[in-house]
Amino acid sequence: MSATARAALAQENRETPYTERARYFDSGNAFAIKSPDVPRHIFLAERDRAFAPDTATGLIDLDLSGALDLAYPATTPLILARYARIRAGESLSTAFRSSGEIYYAIQGEGSTRGQHDHIEWKAGDAVFLPGGEAWTHSAQKDAVLWVVTNEPQLAFQGLEPPPRERRAGAPAHFLAERIDAQIEALHQKPAAEDMPGFAVVFSSESMEAKRNIHPTMTLAMNSLPAGEVQRPHHHNSIAVTLCVEGEGGYSITGGERTDWSPHAVFVTPPGAVHSHHNEGPVLAKFLIVQDGGLYYHCRTMGFAYDT
Numbered sequence: 001m002s003a004t005a006r007a008a009l010a011q012e013n014r015e016t017p018y019t020e021r022a023r024y025f026d027s028g029n030a031f032a033i034k035s036p037d038v039p040r041h042i043f044l045a046e047r048d049r050a051f052a053p054d055t056a057t058g059l060i061d062l063d064l065s066g067a068l069d070l071a072y073p074a075t076t077p078l079i080l081a082r083y084a085r086i087r088a089g090e091s092l093s094t095a096f097r098s099s100g101e102i103y104y105a106i107q108g109e110g111s112t113r114g115q116h117d118h119i120e121w122k123a124g125d126a127v128f129l130p131g132g133e134a135w136t137h138s139a140q141k142d143a144v145l146w147v148v149t150n151e152p153q154l155a156f157q158g159l160e161p162p163p164r165e166r167r168a169g170a171p172a173h174f175l176a177e178r179i180d181a182q183i184e185a186l187h188q189k190p191a192a193e194d195m196p197g198f199a200v201v202f203s204s205e206s207m208e209a210k211r212n213i214h215p216t217m218t219l220a221m222n223s224l225p226a227g228e229v230q231r232p233h234h235h236n237s238i239a240v241t242l243c244v245e246g247e248g249g250y251s252i253t254g255g256e257r258t259d260w261s262p263h264a265v266f267v268t269p270p271g272a273v274h275s276h277h278n279e280g281p282v283l284a285k286f287l288i289v290q291d292g293g294l295y296y297h298c299r300t301m302g303f304a305y306d307t
Contacts, residue, residue: 035068035069036067036068036069037269038064038068038076038077038238038267038269038270039064039067039267039269040253040254040256040258040266040267040268040269040272041064041067041266041267042258042261042264042265042266042267043062043264043265043266044261044264046060046061046062046083046265047083047261047263047264047265049083050083050085050144050263051144051263055085056085056087057085057086057087057090057091057092058084058085058092059082059083059084059085059092059094059147060082060083060084060085061073061080061082062075062080062081062082062083062240062265063075063080064076064267070152072151072152072155073151073152074151074152074155075152075240075265075267076152076238076240076267076291077152077156077238077291078150078152078153078156078216078238078291078294079148079149079150079152079153079217079238079240079289079291080148080149080150080151080152081146081147081148081240081265081289082146082147082148083144083145083146083147084103084137084143084144084145084146084147085143085144086108086110086137086138086139086142086143086144086145087139087142088108088139088140088141088142088143089139089140090138090139091136091137091138091139092136092137092138093134093135093136093137094134094135094137094147095133095134095135096131096132096149096151097131097132097151097154097155097160097161098131098132098149098150098151098153098154098161099130099131099132099150099153099154099161099162099167099168099214099215100128100129100130100131100149100150100167100168100169100213100214100215100216100217101128101129101130101131101135101147101148101149102126102127102128102147102148102149102213102214102217102219102289103121103126103127103128103129103137103145103146103147104125104126104127104145104146104242104287105121105122105123105124105125105126105127105143105144105145105176106123106144106145106146106242106244106263107123107141107142107143107144108122108123108139108140108141108142108143108144109121109122109123109139109140109141109143110137110138110139110140110141110143111137111138111140112127112129112135112136112137112138113135113136113138114129114133114134114135114136114171115133115134117129117171119171119173121173122176123176124176124177124179124180125173125174125175125176126173126174126179126202126219126287127171127172127173127174128169128171128172128174128202128204128213128214128219129171130164130167130168130169130170130171131149131150131161131167131168132160132161132162132163132164132167133161133164144263146242146265146287148217148240148289150214150216150217153216153291168206168207168214168215169204169205169206169207169213169214170204170205170206172204172205172213174202179200179221182200182221183198183200183221183223183283183285186198186199186200186223187223187225198222198223198224198225199220199221199222199223199288200220200221200223201218201219201220202219202220202221210293210296212292212293212296213293214293215293215294215297216291216293216294216297217289217290217291217292217293218237218288218289218290218291218292218293218296219287219288219289220287220288220290221244221285221286221287221288222241222276222285222286222287222288223283223284223285223286224246224249224276224278224283224284225278225283225284226278226280226281226282226283226284227278227279228278229275229276229277229278230275230276231275231305231306231307232252232273232274232275232305232306232307233273233274233275233303233304233305233306234271234272234273234274234302234303234304234306235270235271235290235292235295235301235302235303235304236270236271236295236300236301236302237270237290237291237292237294237295237301238267238268238269238270238290238291239267239268239288239289239290240265240266240267240268240288240289240290241265241266241267241268241286241287241288241289242263242264242265242286242287242288243260243261243262243263243264243265243266243284243286244263244285244286244287245262245282245283245284245285246260246262246278246280246284246285246286247260247261247262247280248260248278248279248280248281249276249277249278249279249280249284250276250277250279251266251268251274251275251276251277252274252275252277253268253269253272253273253274254269254272254273254274260280260284271302273306
């Protein structure tokens with residue numbers, strides 16, 4: 001504000017602490033903010049720690065906050081992924097500041113208990129929990145879980161999790177055998193030319209109309225038969241991907257190759273053209289979390305093949 005304008009305001013006695021806080025930009029400088037790009041990345045050291053025999057019960061963040069210039073742990077601007085190692089006979093307590101939590105049991109078996117719920121899981125199961133609650137995860141056999149939340153989304157907005165009655169759905173349990181049956185059934189269907197891969201999308205009773213697991217996060221098990229390629233495509237959402245089965249294949253993102261590694265997690269940046277190539281001997285499977293619910297709500301998902 002110019003000195004002349006300030007003087008005029010003061011003369012009219014309209015200057016207040018509130019007007020002092022106001023800031024003004026114009027079309028020449030308002031859009032000049034440059035945030036760091038989301039990097040293409042694969043978390044190998046963190047995977048190795050999660051599976052090391054001497055690793056204690058605890059959480060291992062998959063944190064790219066430094067590269068993203070964020071002041072809180074984050075894998076992507078809206079998503080934080082972790083490995084949870086739980087040694088046999090031990091328990092891990094969590095209370096994430098999130099509105100939704102996704103768990104996938106990579107190995108082991110055990111249970112998750114909250115104030116109102118008790119779920120018993122084994123390797124290959126997936127579980128959705130509403131965020132903002134305290135949970136205790138106990139392992140009967142040495143377990144490694146993949147855990148994904150939207151903590152960065154709430155941190156960005158300075159929000160607390162909503163009360164239980166307004167949370168994004170009740171807990172839901174996806175059994176390994178039913179996931180496998182859905183994948184097998186999908187591969188029996190004739191594939192349409194524009195079908196976006198062989199993916200089973202997870203939802204729940206409360207989110208059925210949206211066909212998503214959470215208002216801003218999506219969860220899907222993608223699959224690719226041996227010797228096949230999912231051709232180049234792009235979408236506006238980020239993808240955080242756990243390689244469930246896929247040794248011997250790779251992805252190409254923005255012209256750069258990422259070799260698949262069992263139980264490793266890799267990040268596909270938003271809008272990046274990428275393809276998947278299964279040169280291994282078996283069906284490849286990938287569990288993918290995206291901030292896609294946000295883009296579906298805004299009608300801006302933008303999925304398209306590039307060739």
